[in-house]
Amino acid sequence: MKNIVIVGGGFAGLWAGLTAARELDLHGGAARITLVTKDEYLTVRPRLYEVFSEGLRAPLRPVLEPLGIQLQLGTVQDIDRQQRSVHLSVAGGESLALPYDRLIFTAGSEQRPLEIPGAAKFALNIDTFAAAQTFDRHLQDVLRAPDRPGRLTFIIVGGGFTGIELATEMRTRIRAHSDAATARKARIILIERGNVIGRHLGANPRPAIEAALREAQVEIYFGASVAQIERDAVRLTDDKHIDASTVVVTTGLRANPLVAQLGANTDDHGRVIVDEMLRVNGAHDIFAAGDAACAKADEQHAALMSCQHAIPMGKYAGYNAAHDVLGTPLRPYSQPNYVTCLDLGESGALFTVGWERKPEKSGAVGKQLKQTINTQWIYPPSGSRESILAAADLDGVWPPAV
Ligand SMILES: Cc1cc2nc3c(=O)[nH]c(=O)nc-3n(C[C@H](O)[C@H](O)[C@H](O)COP(=O)(O)OP(=O)(O)OC[C@H]3O[C@@H](n4cnc5c(N)ncnc54)[C@H](O)[C@@H]3O)c2cc1C
Secondary structure, eight states: OEEEEEEOOSHHHHHHHHHHHHHHHHTTOOEEEEEEESSSEEEOGGGTTSSOOGGGEEESHHHHGGGTOEEEESEEEEEETTTTEEEEEOGGGOEEEEEOSEEEEOOOEEEOOOOSTTHHHHOEEOSSHHHHHHHHHHHHHHHHSOOOTTTTEEEEEOOSHHHHHHHHHHHHHHHHHSOHHHHHHOEEEEEESSSSTTGGGOSTTHHHHHHHHHHTTEEEEESOOEEEEOSSEEEETTOOEEEOSEEEEOOOEEEOGGGGGGOOOBOTTSOEEBOTTOBBTTOTTEEEOGGGEEOBSSSSOBOOSSHHHHHHHHHHHHHHHHHHHHTOOOOOOOOOOOEEEEEOGGGOEEEEETTTTEEEEOHHHHHHHHHHIIIIITSOOOSSHHHHHHHTOTTSOSSOOO
8 A cells, every 4th residue: 555644734734634535535546644743733823822722723633533544643853765764753762664655745834043142041932832832821920920120021023924913912911811900011012123014014014013013002123133031131132121021032934944854945944845736846756835845826926834825735735645646637736816814913903915915804804804714714624524525625715715
């Protein structure tokens, strides 16, 4: 029996597995699908700025098991392209080698570390479920602690998508662990080394973002970054000193360094370059999708590190790996429609359309859409085997029309 091995149990890996299983099921192909990942959950990373809860991750077994997809927990250490095998360390320090006929690489991305003194010890982030949990515990500790200089000062480094969402949500998060008066009293500071907020989002959404940050009483420091972090203070690159108990870094993602194992060309974010079939250039038996892969979404644009791209890319990679095993035609990935939905805390959310990000819905209407995306659209399908298989149809409409 042939083996399809998927590395990574995020959005791309999950949907690759489901779609591959659907195609094999429909076309009578026998292949074993194994999904290798670090834990048995899909972490819903786009929600990690929200008030922390167990619901920010979803169990993988209930969606994989009905389709006969094997879940192998472990950390991939090495990919041997010559031998076609994936080497991983598993619980108890054992190692395991998994042979593959087709590999689907979906190991995702990680926060770029801030390489400054004190960051490794004191900087927090919301990149993974564990990091978000650590941040939440820190928040609880700080809010319970006796008052001291900087106790209620919360510094968010990076004025991009995640920094904006966290900054505008911060008072709600403080209130959740204390009270309205404490939340009002807190200083929320957003540090952006450029001279505009949301630089990568372009000019169109900026007025709404700036208004929301004003309403949330977020102080913005432009043109500086953090130079040093101590337990209760930070020093900025312009030498300013701020007493602060909390520093959260949100300065952008890079592809999982495991990409280097594929021995193929990468882009500026460290993503492996793939062709229109999502095949890693130069490797006929490896597909890649999601944040770890750089694919063309249309003639002018590369897919972004986003769920919106990772889910369809995962579906195409799964479809193509399965049809490659079956010896039937593959289908080229493309995704010309692009939208964004940015949470702006108590100001609602901003939904934009097109690569120029033209605002289309805002306030409470935008917020309702954001909540639907965050609590329904990006969660794994549930229910019977048939309904899970139906959700994995490459021609199904996702994201649903808005
Ligand atoms: C705070 C935050 C907010 C975001 N907000 C949005 C948003 O609003 N909208 C949006 O579209 N996107 C958003 N994103 C981006 C989005 O979360 C990613 O694009 C998406 O998670 C990519 O999916 P993926 O499957 O490619 O990778 P990931 O979700 O990163 O999954 C990778 C998987 O690989 C596994 N893995 C990694 N290394 C190994 C290894 N060595 N061995 C075994 N398994 C491994 C991981 O455990 C994980 O299961 C946000 C991201 C963050 C961090």
